[in-house]
Amino acid sequence: MRPRKIGILGGSFNPAHQGHRDISLTALRLLALDEVWWLVSPQNPLKTSDGMGDFRDRMAGAKKIAKHPNIKVSDFETRINEPRTAKMLPKLIESYPDCQFVWLMGADNLVQFPKWYRWENIMDTVPIAVFNRPGYTYQALNGPIAQKFREYRLFPAAEGKPIPHFASSPPPCWVFVSQTAHKISSTHIRNFRDRAGNTCS
Ligand SMILES: Nc1ncnc2c1ncn2[C@@H]1O[C@H](COP(=O)(O)OP(=O)(O)OP(=O)(O)O)[C@@H](O)[C@H]1O
Numbered sequence: 001m002r003p004r005k006i007g008i009l010g011g012s013f014n015p016a017h018q019g020h021r022d023i024s025l026t027a028l029r030l031l032a033l034d035e036v037w038w039l040v041s042p043q044n045p046l047k048t049s050d051g052m053g054d055f056r057d058r059m060a061g062a063k064k065i066a067k068h069p070n071i072k073v074s075d076f077e078t079r080i081n082e083p084r085t086a087k088m089l090p091k092l093i094e095s096y097p098d099c100q101f102v103w104l105m106g107a108d109n110l111v112q113f114p115k116w117y118r119w120e121n122i123m124d125t126v127p128i129a130v131f132n133r134p135g136y137t138y139q140a141l142n143g144p145i146a147q148k149f150r151e152y153r154l155f156p157a158a159e160g161k162p163i164p165h166f167a168s169s170p171p172p173c174w175v176f177v178s179q180t181a182h183k184i185s186s187t188h189i190r191n192f193r194d195r196a197g198n199t200c201s
């Protein structure tokens with residue numbers, strides 16, 4: 001039996017929104033994935049815990065937004081008590097030997113990737129798909145990671161065409177998916193909620 005091809009979208013999901021769903025649907029189609037798993041992070045190591053929603057609420061919110069048979073919401077990082085991606089991925093791979101994993105992230109995260117714990121190990125462990133996000137395109141495509149790993153970047157045969165072999169390509173390798181351009185962010189939603197709350201009180 002061929003391995004299942006799984007895209008991993010790690011995130012705070014504080015709260016989940018259509019941007020997460022948009023890049024997940026695009027990943028399913030363009031990277032020919034069987035499923036996308038949203039790994040709700042107990043706490044992003046680089047983000048403040050101030051304003052971080054309760055983990056169970058973020059899980060529940062993600063399940064409401066995902067609403068797709070091939071998008072699953074997972075508490076794996078909480079179960080193994082490991083929010084650092086470089087440490088988490090080997091455990092994920094060990095736990096699911098029938099799966100081939102791809103790491104999915106927005107262009108904003110490629111920009112801050114050099115600050116992640118042992119980010120080179122992540123590059124060496126799984127193929128990485130980076131999704132365009134308004135405001136981050138230039139920085140992502142011209143930043144240190146894009147420069148350093150220029151020769152490992154894969155391209156579709158033509159703009160917008162699938163890369164069906166991506167999940168089985170040996171790392172390091174990465175792709176930039178330019179089609180996604182959703183402006184929404186969890187920060188916008190939290191700010192909007194705060195403003196709405198202030199107006200009502
Ligand atoms: N609109 C979007 N376009 C592309 N990628 C996105 C978008 N929204 C989120 N992502 C990506 O999804 C992953 C999880 O994102 P996260 O849960 O932090 O949401 P966020 O909107 O970036 O949150 P915040 O505004 O609190 O930083 C990250 O890799 C992020 O880059």
Ligand SMILES: O=C(O)c1ccc[n+]([C@@H]2O[C@H](COP(=O)([O-])O)[C@@H](O)[C@H]2O)c1
Binds near residue numbers: 009047
């Ligand atoms: O491992 C790290 O050092 C690290 C640093 C920053 C972010 N991450 C992971 O990147 C994913 C996206 O985080 P976020 O908060 O931008 O949604 C999430 O799974 C985080 O745990 C991981």
